[in-house]
Amino acid sequence: MSEYDDTGPAVPPLRDDCFALPAGVHWMPVEETLALLRARLAPVTGEEEVALDAADGRVLAGPVAARRSNPPAANSAVDGYGFAWHDGMVGPQSLPLAEGRAAAGAPYGRRLERGAALRVLTGAVLPEGMDTVLLEEDVWVEDGRVVFDGLPQRGANTRRAGEDIEIGAPALGAGRLVRPEDIALLAATGTARLTVRRRLRVGVLSTGDELAAPGETTDPARTYDANRPMLLAILARWGYVPVDLGHVPDRRDALRDAFDAARARCDVLLSSGGASAGDEDHVSAILRAEAHLTAWRIAVKPGRPLALAMWRGMPVFGLPGNPVAAFTCTLVFARPALAQLAGGNWSVPAGFTVPAAFEKTKKAGRREFLRARLTGEGHAEVFASEGSGRISGLGWAGGFVELAEPAGTVAPGDPVRFVPYGSFGL
Ligand SMILES: Nc1nc2c(c(=O)[nH]1)N[C@H]1C(S)=C(S)[C@@H](COP(=O)(O)OP(=O)(O)OC[C@H]3O[C@@H](n4cnc5c(N)ncnc54)[C@H](O)[C@@H]3O)O[C@H]1N2
Ligand code: MOO
Numbered sequence: 441m442s443e444y445d446d447t448g449p450a451v452p453p454l455r456d457d458c459f460a461l462p463a464g465v466h467w468m469p470v471e472e473t474l475a476l477l478r479a480r481l482a483p484v485t486g487e488e489e490v491a492l493d494a495a496d497g498r499v500l501a502g503p504v505a506a507r508r509s510n511p512p513a514a515n516s517a518v519d520g521y522g523f524a525w526h527d528g529m530v531g532p533q534s535l536p537l538a539e540g541r542a543a544a545g546a547p548y549g550r551r552l553e554r555g556a557a558l559r560v561l562t563g564a565v566l567p568e569g570m571d572t573v574l575l576e577e578d579v580w581v582e583d584g585r586v587v588f589d590g591l592p593q594r595g596a597n598t599r600r601a602g603e604d605i606e607i608g609a610p611a612l613g614a615g616r617l618v619r620p621e622d623i624a625l626l627a628a629t630g631t632a633r634l635t636v637r638r639r640l641r642v643g644v645l646s647t648g649d650e651l652a653a654p655g656e657t658t659d660p661a662r663t664y665d666a667n668r669p670m671l672l673a674i675l676a677r678w679g680y681v682p683v684d685l686g687h688v689p690d691r692r693d694a695l696r697d698a699f700d701a702a703r704a705r706c707d708v709l710l711s712s713g714g715a716s717a718g719d720e721d722h723v724s725a726i727l728r729a730e731a732h733l734t735a736w737r738i739a740v741k742p743g744r745p746l747a748l749a750m751w752r753g754m755p756v757f758g759l760p761g762n763p764v765a766a767f768t769c770t771l772v773f774a775r776p777a778l779a780q781l782a783g784g785n786w787s788v789p790a791g792f793t794v795p796a797a798f799e800k801t802k803k804a805g806r807r808e809f810l811r812a813r814l815t816g817e818g819h820a821e822v823f824a825s826e827g828s829g830r831i832s833g834l835g836w837a838g839g840f841v842e843l844a845e846p847a848g849t850v851a852p853g854d855p856v857r858f859v860p861y862g863s864f865g866l
Contacts, residue, residue, distance in 0.1 A: 467737050485499075490633065493623075506607050512601065516560045521535075522570040538558045542570075612625070616785070646668045675710075703754045712759040741809070757770075793856065796851070804845070807845050
């Protein structure tokens with residue numbers, strides 16, 4: 441029988457769904473996973489008081505109301521001349537200029553005489569008897585008179601007391617992650633100290649006997665630990681206390697000890713590696729056996745072996761070892777969950793629709809996050825490889841193209857959803 445004889449045993453044809461997710465496993469959809477995290481996780485952090493200048497990046501423990509209105513009194517929005525408006529002012533006007541002036545912080549201090557104009561500067565409280573201000577560029581000042589033509593609207597160039605926010609009105613809500621612009625509002629409305637949540641302590645450990653510290657060895661069988669420094673840096677950016685729990689060997693007893701140690705020092709743990717189903721995937725195995733593993737296989741690429749479990753009361757995110765998958769899972773799943781544990785609000789990353797600058801055929805059943813960036817024309821281009829170990833693509837990209845679960849093809853020019861890293865707080 442020749443090598444090329446095709447009369448041998450029949451080979452089954454490839455099935456059309458051969459690329460579908462393996463059957464017999466519940467692949468938890470992304471939305472279901474997020475809903476589970478949102479429903480099950482509650483704040484675990486206590487409260488503390490901080491000064492306003494230390495509040496950036498902190499989570500408000502409760503709502504904050506304005507202690508004074510902004511602005512606290514009606515004032516001038518421009519440098520110019522103020523007067524009392526009345527509808528009889530038709531045609532060219534010539535008002536006597538009163539002595540003195542009103543400046544920010546140095547009020548006129550008395551009533552402006554009826555029919556007179558007064559020099560006012562931006563921010564000056566409007567004296568009684570003044571409700572309207574003309575820009576100095578729009579008037580003539582001559583022989584002690586202010587001359588202008590054309591009556592502005594009543595109240596022109598002035599700011600009403602409380603027009604921004606009234607005393608007692610809500611300034612910021614509980615769970616708000618305080619940002620520099622919030623600090624401006626709190627300062628303007630008289631809040632000098634505020635009650636925030638204590639910072640969430642997030643432990644990070646790496647697993648895998650193959651791991652070594654960067655530069656530690658030249659042995660090509662060893663992999664430098666890239667996940668731990670990456671995750672610690674992400675957590676610091678998010679305003680948490682990153683707790684470096686080191687590198688744990690692939691042994692159950694070592695993992696158990698590490699998880700116990702983490703529980704003593706952290707509110708929540710991110711581990712990476714060993715989350716899959718292989719012989720050496722001890723993290724998923726121990727979490728399944730001892731820690732109420734709730735979710736494990738997520739219908740997402742990259743990152744499908746994400747283990748969510750509770751280690752004696754401490755939430756554990758068993759991230760996949762591949763750095764791209766660990767990064768993606770951290771942004772997509774750990775970020776909103778950590779925010780909620782920290783007392784903050786659940787957040788949905790903002791994305792926008794742009795034309796694709798690539799083509800792709802996508803399999804059904806899972807959501808995909810492609811490393812992507814915008815071209816000069818605002819089109820989304822994707823990294824040349826979808827390999828989960830291609831760390832260079834993370835930095836090449838500026839965000840993700842997020843493709844929904846159904847199968848589909850993307851052709852250049854088709855609308856796709858782009859979510860910048862900034863939407864994940866990076
Ligand atoms: N039979 C199956 N095999 C695999 C599956 C599966 O579902 N069934 N999933 C694949 C996917 S997807 C991923 S992602 C990986 C992740 O699995 P693990 O979490 O078990 O990760 P490891 O096997 O420990 O490591 C994978 C890969 O990443 C490297 N790694 C691990 N930690 C680090 C680190 N801290 N820094 C840098 N690189 C790291 C590790 O050396 C491996 O090369 O499993 C697939 N297999
Ligand atoms: O999570 Mo894995 O390939 O999708 O890296």
